[in-house]
Amino acid sequence: QSVLTQPPSVSAAPGQKVTISCSGSSSNIGNNDVSWYQQLPGTAPKLLIYDNNKRPSGIPDRFSGSKSGTSATLGITGLQTGDEADYYCGTWDSSLSGVVFGGGTKLTVL
Amino acid sequence: QVQLVESGGGLVKPGGSLRLSCAASGFTFSDYYMSWIRQTPGKGLEWISYITTSSRYTNYADSVKGRFTISRDDARTSLYLQMNSLRAEDTAVYYCARVHSMMFLGVWGQGTMVTVSS
Numbered sequence: 001q002s003v004l005t006q007p008p009s010v011s012a013a014p015g016q017k018v019t020i021s022c023s024g025s026s027s028n029i030g031n032n033d034v035s036w037y038q039q040l041p042g043t044a045p046k047l048l049i050y051d052n053n054k055r056p057s058g059i060p061d062r063f064s065g066s067k068s069g070t071s072a073t074l075g076i077t078g079l080q081t082g083d084e085a086d087y088y089c090g091t092w093d094s095s096l097s098g099v100v101f102g103g104g105t106k107l108t109v110l
Numbered sequence: 111q112v113q114l115v116e117s118g119g120g121l122v123k124p125g126g127s128l129r130l131s132c133a134a135s136g137f138t139f140s141d142y143y144m145s146w147i148r149q150t151p152g153k154g155l156e157w158i159s160y161i162t163t164s165s166r167y168t169n170y171a172d173s174v175k176g177r178f179t180i181s182r183d184d185a186r187t188s189l190y191l192q193m194n195s196l197r198a199e200d201t202a203v204y205y206c207a208r209v210h211s212m213m214f215l216g217v218w219g220q221g222t223m224v225t226v227s228s
Binding site (some may be wrong): 004032033035037043044045046047050051056088090091092096097098099100101102103104 | 136145147154155156157160169170171187205210214215216217218220221
């Protein structure tokens with residue numbers, strides 16, 4: 001049981017847009033910045049979004065992040081088959097004094 | 111380029127010990143907090159420990175507290191995880207990661223597999 005709640009799976013057609021939600025509480029998302037990670041099949045996770053909505057160098061602007069209250073959202077536009085991956089949200093939890101993750105969302109590009 | 115390379119994984123019996131290493135290169139290792147995260151096969155990510163700069167402070171997830179010890183050697187630009195009293199549920203891929211402000215994980219290694227089985 002993960003501290004942050006994500007939908008297990010989402011799907012959309014190539015070229016379309018998809019959003020992935022991440023729900024938490026005041027001890028984590030409500031008072032700390034959210035990051036998002038992409039894990040392509042058979043590879044290690046990679047930072048996709050940090051500080052709620054910032055993209056590291058090299059991450060295309062098709063990927064975006066937002067946060068409101070105790071929830072965060074990852075948006076992906078112009079879907080490509082290469083975007084098929086597991087996506088995880090993460091943040092600091094002040095009560096646990098540790099990093100917490102969502103259970104992950106598997107994106108399928110139909 | 112910035113790189114983290116884990117090693118030391120393998121098959122170990124329940125109750126046994128293992129020491130994981132993470133070799134860092136391409137950045138000033140001593141300037142960063144570092145962390146270990148694991149992923150059970152087919153499951154999600156679980157943060158297990160982090161260490162601050164100068165080894166000033168460490169913290170652990172409850173699931174490994176008292177059994178695992180994180181350490182670092184800034185001269186060798188390496189991070190370590192000493193794992194004792196291993197259990198079947200510790201079976202996972204273990205990743206090291208570079209920690210950035212607000213505790214996001216900016217760089218990840220490729221992972222090393224630990225299997226605890228008799």
